[in-house]
Amino acid sequence: MRLRRIGRIARWEVTKGAGTLDRKTVFALVVLALLVGVVGVSAFDDGGGLEDGIYVVGVDAESAEGDPYRQVVAASPEFRLEETTITAFRLGESDADVFVGGPRLLESDGSTKGDAAYAAFRDAIERYNYESMLAEPDEAAAFPVTVSVQYQERAPASADGSGSGDASSGGFDGSGAEGGAGSGGAPDGASSGSGEGGGLGIPDVGGGLGERIEAGTPSALSPPFPFGPLILAFLFVVPMNFVIQAYGSTILDERIKRRGELLLVSPASRYEIVAGKTLPYLLGLVAIVVVLAVALEGGVLSVLGALPIALVFLAATFVGAMLARSFKELTFVTVAISVFMTTYTFVPAIFTEVTAIALISPLTIVVMDLQGESVTLGQYLFSTGPFYLVAAVLFLLGIGLYREEDMFAQKAIPAKVVDALVSRLHGYRSVPLLSILFVPFVFVGQLLAVALLFPAPEALALPLLLVFAAAIEELAKSIHVYAGIARSRFDASLRTALVLGVLSGGGFFVGEKLTHAVQFVGLPDLPAGQVVFGQALTSDPLLVLALFLVPLVVHATTATISAIGASYGRTQYAAAFVLATLLHAGYNLGVILLVV
């Protein structure tokens, strides 16, 4: 690949339509972007100020300046003070919605707004009191009762539905607010974070790791839920959903209008064309991520955590745009990608402080970085490695379709998928290689299954995982073999099917060993993880070797069954695939029974 040519295509991708915007439109877009940015930051920083001065609080004109109610009004931006008298208030000669006077007089004017002002003012008084207590130098006097709270790691639900936690198994200590960036939680449990250093503060509901001593009321206690950092980390994913719309459109546009044909006859390779067309969108996303990281006081780790997500967003969109036959289909594809990717990255990150499963999402790395936590290289690789690999494989498969016959023809999607796979088959050696390349997909699929099923009772989760884990592995071992036979890359003889099955199973076995990366984060400690990833059964070297090789035999056998089915046709392949899956699931069950 020639970088100069990629750069030229990338520059063209950016500038080809630039001239269609006149100066007024550009100016309007810049103003709009600035407006959205300013309003967004302002709203995030102080709630937007939309409620400032919304309620008018009448205070007795003769009350002293030091009257605590006046202080409450001054401390709460939603209130505006008006000096009046109770008589004037009751006669409706005042603008006040509520009137306060003396220690027990808080009165609404009877209107709906007045009642709302009444409730809001009561909350404001409580908040004011709480903050006054926090400011009290003698903490013991303000909060005479001390409660120790220890959070424990959630144990997965057992078969009978009961869960148990073991305090000694490394639960999370600490409660309420994290130290550092923000202040304590408010009585109502809402965030009241106010960042340091002039940047956007990270609201601190939920606790970080380690033990802290916090003052507060019981209602201020909250589980270790990184709400603030999570929301901020989510901001990294939001722009990706928009950028893929433009990226998918430009790829499909080349196909629908057949404009890509002339690029294909040029000396530029399809790798260079795709790289050049993708680069501006990737760089754009990286720029957005960097700006967000700086604005949110994140570090390089935030960028490195978001980068693989951006890559998978783009790679999945690229493949989707290569498969879609119309902009209507593309819309469906991009929405599906948005929903799946956002769910896959966001939901696990919710459990950042709870379980290692959270690390299946690179967004967890961003959350950890925003919380100021350190991340080990193993954690980073575990979290992002599958994403990088999945993105690479998706791009490779998509590039396999970046040719005249698939770009401009109205082929059925399954036929295109088969074409994409066949484009990577160059003889027998490609078969084990593709099996290896599919391991990240298997890994991601199995991790997702573990994440989705770990809260479920084991009686339900384990059988489902057994079958799913087997099915996804069998698919990864057989789909390219089927494609190769279907497109006559390999002859449909029994001998060839045997060779292909053994090669595919062997390749997958090698790739599967890469999943031992999960050992870095202890995922196999979970029962659900054991089903999928297994665990050591013995320390006897010979037995260890035998057990090491048994999966090889299983993989080769089941892959051969599918390959033989594929050599007879599509229906036979489907039947053989089911048989292989059941055999594989039976093997998995045997392993589990040995472990238990």
Add this chain to the structure above:
Amino acid sequence: MIEVSNLRKEYGGFVAVEDSTFSVARGEVFGVVGPNGAGKTTTLKTLAGLIEPTAGTATVAGLPAGDPETAAILGFLPEESPLYEEMTATAYLEFFADLYDVPRAVARERIAETLDRLDLEHRERRIGNMSKGMKRKVAIARALVNDPEVLIFDEPASGLDPLTTNYIVEFTRELSEAGKTVVFSAHNLFHVESICDRVIIMADGNIVARGSLEEIREAHGGTTYHVYATVETAVGVAVRENGHVRHTVSDMDAVDDVRRRVETEGGRVVDIQTHTPSLEEIFLDVARREEAR
């Protein structure tokens, strides 16, 4: 310059081109004609490296079609002109010149020269705002931006008015005179006949006729003689036309035979004409025969 050997292309179960073999010499203008679905475009796209053959080989200047080095010496003009309509003609051509690694100064000079020859005005106008003929000229200029040795023109005048069509045909002739090898496909067989040195006629994925126009005519009957008489004889093929009987025969001996018989039967010969079949007539004849099979 171009060698195609046992070329076969299948799409699923459909055979688009079946065992096609031909060669094109350097500097030759080579025509590919045939009805819709005959396999012309598939053949041309295979030469351009867009389509991978199912079997057989296609080489250009000794290099496999589709090789980046082949692409560098090749100019391809597809039947439709899928241009980037938001770009100006100049920007569009400069972009493609960059892709072909043409030095910027050389590219500018070449683009200006080509557009002058094509008589294209409004070069800074966005392509989307150009007429169909102007767009076609931009597409032709793009195919020439790398000063290719081989040009593959698929229906270059498709859908254009007669004036622009003649302009493009003449331009193709100029390219040929400048030493370019041109593979040319067109529905308008008059144009093919007027500029092509050799031709293949394709039908249902097969080459059904090949050679120079003279050779093809020879193979399909060559020159015939039309003897118009007042009475019908048993010689040749007799057809009534404009009140006379037209006898079509293949040589002068047959003409003499017709004349003698007409006189014997008391009639007289009104006119004798030689007839050279056009490529279109041969093409229609071939197409009919293929359809009958």
